Amino acid sequence: xxxxxxxxxxxxxxxxxxxxxxxxxxxxxxxxxxxxxxxxxxxxxxxxxxxxxxxxxxxxxxxxxxxxxxxxxxxxxxxxxxxxxxxxxxxxxxxxxxxxxxxxxxxxxxxxxxxxxxxxxxxxxxxxxxxxxxxxxxxxxxxxxxxxxxxxxxx
Amino acid sequence: xxxxxxxxxxxxxxxxxxxxxxxxxxxxxxxxxxxxxxxxxxxxxxxxxxxxxxxxxxxxxxxxxxxxxxxxxxxxxxxxxxxxxxxxxxxxxxxxxxxxxxxxxxxxxxxxxxxxxxxxxxxxxxxxxxxxxxxxxxxxxxxxxxxxxxxxxxxxxxxxxxxxxxxxxxxxxxxxxxxxxxxxxxxxxxxxxxxxxxxxxxxxxxxxxxxxxxxxxxxxxxxxxxxxxxxxxxxxxxxxxxxxxxxxxxxxxxxxxxxxxxxxxxxxxxxxxxxxxxxxxxxxxxxxxxxxxxxxxxxxxxxxxxxxxxxxxxxxxxxxxxxxxxxxxxxxxxxxxxxxxxxxxxxxxxxxxxxxxxxxxxxxxxxxxxxxxxxxxxxxxxxxxxxxxxxxxxxxxxxxxxxxxxxxxxxxxxxxxxxxxxxxxxxxxxxxxxxxxxxxxxxxxxxxxxxxxxxxxxxxxxxxxxxxxxxxxxxxxxxxxxxxxxxxxxxxxxxxxxxxxxxxxxxxxxxxxxxxxxxxxxxxxxxxxxxxxxxxxxxxxxxxxxxxxxxxxxxxxxxxxxxxxxxxxxxxxxxxxxxxxxxxxxxxxxxxxx
Numbered sequence: 001x002x003x004x005x006x007x008x009x010x011x012x013x014x015x016x017x018x019x020x021x022x023x024x025x026x027x028x029x030x031x032x033x034x035x036x037x038x039x040x041x042x043x044x045x046x047x048x049x050x051x052x053x054x055x056x057x058x059x060x061x062x063x064x065x066x067x068x069x070x071x072x073x074x075x076x077x078x079x080x081x082x083x084x085x086x087x088x089x090x091x092x093x094x095x096x097x098x099x100x101x102x103x104x105x106x107x108x109x110x111x112x113x114x115x116x117x118x119x120x121x122x123x124x125x126x127x128x129x130x131x132x133x134x135x136x137x138x139x140x141x142x143x144x145x146x147x148x149x150x151x152x153x154x155x
Numbered sequence: 156x157x158x159x160x161x162x163x164x165x166x167x168x169x170x171x172x173x174x175x176x177x178x179x180x181x182x183x184x185x186x187x188x189x190x191x192x193x194x195x196x197x198x199x200x201x202x203x204x205x206x207x208x209x210x211x212x213x214x215x216x217x218x219x220x221x222x223x224x225x226x227x228x229x230x231x232x233x234x235x236x237x238x239x240x241x242x243x244x245x246x247x248x249x250x251x252x253x254x255x256x257x258x259x260x261x262x263x264x265x266x267x268x269x270x271x272x273x274x275x276x277x278x279x280x281x282x283x284x285x286x287x288x289x290x291x292x293x294x295x296x297x298x299x300x301x302x303x304x305x306x307x308x309x310x311x312x313x314x315x316x317x318x319x320x321x322x323x324x325x326x327x328x329x330x331x332x333x334x335x336x337x338x339x340x341x342x343x344x345x346x347x348x349x350x351x352x353x354x355x356x357x358x359x360x361x362x363x364x365x366x367x368x369x370x371x372x373x374x375x376x377x378x379x380x381x382x383x384x385x386x387x388x389x390x391x392x393x394x395x396x397x398x399x400x401x402x403x404x405x406x407x408x409x410x411x412x413x414x415x416x417x418x419x420x421x422x423x424x425x426x427x428x429x430x431x432x433x434x435x436x437x438x439x440x441x442x443x444x445x446x447x448x449x450x451x452x453x454x455x456x457x458x459x460x461x462x463x464x465x466x467x468x469x470x471x472x473x474x475x476x477x478x479x480x481x482x483x484x485x486x487x488x489x490x491x492x493x494x495x496x497x498x499x500x501x502x503x504x505x506x507x508x509x510x511x512x513x514x515x516x517x518x519x520x521x522x523x524x525x526x527x528x529x530x531x532x533x534x535x536x537x538x539x540x541x542x543x544x545x546x547x548x549x550x551x552x553x554x555x556x557x558x559x560x561x562x563x564x565x566x567x568x569x570x571x572x573x574x575x576x577x578x579x580x581x582x583x584x585x586x587x588x589x590x591x592x593x594x595x596x597x598x599x600x601x602x603x604x605x606x607x608x609x610x611x612x613x614x615x616x617x618x619x620x621x622x623x624x625x626x627x628x629x630x631x632x633x634x635x636x637x638x639x640x641x642x643x644x645x646x647x648x649x650x651x652x653x654x655x656x657x658x659x660x661x662x663x664x665x666x667x668x669x670x671x672x673x674x675x676x677x678x679x680x681x682x683x684x685x686x687x688x689x690x691x692x693x694x695x696x697x698x699x700x701x702x703x704x705x706x707x708x709x710x711x712x713x714x715x716x717x718x719x720x721x722x723x724x725x726x727x728x729x730x731x732x733x734x735x736x737x738x739x740x741x742x743x744x745x746x747x748x749x
């Protein structure tokens with residue numbers, strides 16, 4: 001997280017110094033979702049029977065009041081919740097208390113054969129924050145990290 | 156004129172005397188007043204920073220962290236001339252030691268020790284600035300039915316891993332934990348009591364630690380990892396300095412582990428032994444100790460060497476011969492208590508990346524790089540046949556070679572140089588030699604979506620049932636990171652992946668090893684460069700969850716952190732005992748798995 005702050009500040013400083021180029025300045029607080037290794041895409045085996053932890057993270061100055069982050073978990077036509085997976089983290093909202101910058105979000109994968117011709121993805125998407133002052137995903141047009149797409153495959 | 160001067164002097168003296176008398180009469184006596192109070196880190200070793208009190212009337216309030224307060228030095232400011240006492244003892248700011256475990260009273264008096272004013276010093280607990288779980292376990296006596304023994308968690312940052320037996324019931328466990336004074340610990344909003352509260356650990360459990368005033372929180376995720384066995388440190392071999400490339404193998408006949416290695420030449424000139432340095436040694440591990448089975452029995456070894464055991468337990472070594480020019484490959488074997496040469500001049504130009512496998516005592520295969528091509532030598536018990544591999548399309552320039560095999564086949568894994576063939580970036584090959592001819596199981600292969608086959612994190616092995624397993628690294632699923640991917644070659648001629656990719660992100664020195672236990676469990680060992688000190692980690696593929704396990708850390712041996720390539724080696728014996736070796740400071744460290 002500190003690294004992200006540093007990168008953000010460094011980028012802001014660099015962009016400020018290069019104002020003539022009129023590059024956009026991305027220094028707003030944002031929220032993102034990713035795997036434990038920082039990826040926004042992942043693959044799980046169709047035969048996996050385990051719980052995997054993903055993470056929702058904040059990038060913002062220190063705060064004193066709790067921040068809520070709403071998320072959705074949706075799947076493609078090839079998968080069914082309760083059959084192929086279950087969302088372990090309840091409620092569709094994770095709450096960040098002061099001092100916390102990353103919260104776990106868990107999905108329990110269930111062993112179930114899939115039809116390779118269908119959409120076998122599960123998408124975790126950030127849908128909003130409270131207060132609503134956070135950009136969803138990394139600042140920038142790509143909104144990287146606003147969602148995490150996990151594909152279930154026959155490995 | 157003279158008289159006038161005298162009168163001026165007399166008048167001045169009289170004035171001075173009068174002034175002096177006047178000053179003595181108007182001595183300033185400051186009323187007692189204490190205006191500032193603090194504990195400075197410079198005066199108190201238990202404090203990491205200064206703590207300043209608030210002085211309100213005669214109440215002095217200061218919040219300190221959870222430290223020993225029985226001998227603290229206070230710094231205070233009083234009016235000039237004031238005298239300060241505690242229990243009758245005169246206090247010197249920044250010097251006098253007092254016990255602040257409970258409230259104490261500072262009595263401030265004027266310079267005549269009169270008009271005393273009592274200031275009460277109240278020391279309270281400061282909110283923990285870094286709330287954390289500092290210890291976590293499942294005590295055996297509180298989890299007698301489920302566990303029967305105490306299991307201590309390993310805390311790594313905000314993750315706590317606990318190794319539990321495969322069959323343990325983890326749905327109702329009582330955790331014992333420690334945190335700083337004043338902190339509150341909750342799980343899903345429910346306050347936790349160490350040694351009392353029961354939780355279901357089937358999924359990871361998040362412990363929220365909140366400091367006294369709620370200003371700082373921290374989350375600790377506890378994950379229980381089913382363990383197949385236990386890794387234990389074995390005696391380190393350091394009788395002879397070991398050079399990079401040491402490899403451990405287990406004699407298939409009697410399960411005795413062997414290691415062959417090149418003696419390392421010390422940097423210090425006076426520590427060198429020209430008669431022995433850079434020559435081959437062999438040792439075996441019997442009854443918990445290392446013993447020699449050959450010392451300096453070869454010519455000087457160049458940059459590359461390898462070691463194999465035939466199905467009958469006959470050792471063979473192949474090495475780049477540093478005593479000849481060009482430095483080509485020599486092969487030696489051990490029989491009748493002595494090492495002897497069975498092959499010389501395997502190659503016509505300098506060789507490198509030398510590996511070998513013995514299908515039988517009279518069927519030894521050497522694969523190596525020569526003149527930027529893959530070059531092979533095959534020993535039939537009496538003579539060598541050398542050349543390229545016809546079945547290897549284009550014989551592209553290799554980057555690296557590995558070999559594995561069993562009593563029926565030898566397998567060569569190689570990574571091609573960048574775009575060495577058909578513009579494929581570091582494609583890789585798996586070639587099979589069945590004792591007679593070569594065939595390709597995979598050639599110039601690059602996973603779809605990957606930038607290249609990683610030039611670290613690769614290895615090949617053959618399971619006891621003859622299945623070929625491959626670990627490689629690629630970034631097919633996440634362009635930013637390379638991960639290990641394990642695949643196996645199926646009887647129907649296809650490759651299939653073993654689980655998802657392994658979580659660990661490959662680093663530039665992640666020289667990994669793959670091994671398969673007799674029960675078919677696949678293990679991967681790799682050096683974790685992201686932790687300090689760097690450590691060796693091992694994961695296995697859990698047949699129950701179809702997921703790679705949490706890594707078991709083999710530590711960093713004796714604390715001498717390895718540098719560069721730790722030269723991992725990994726093998727299982729026929730009964731399922733695993734051996735991992737690596738080098739640190741020219742010493743051979745070993746862990747065993749049972």
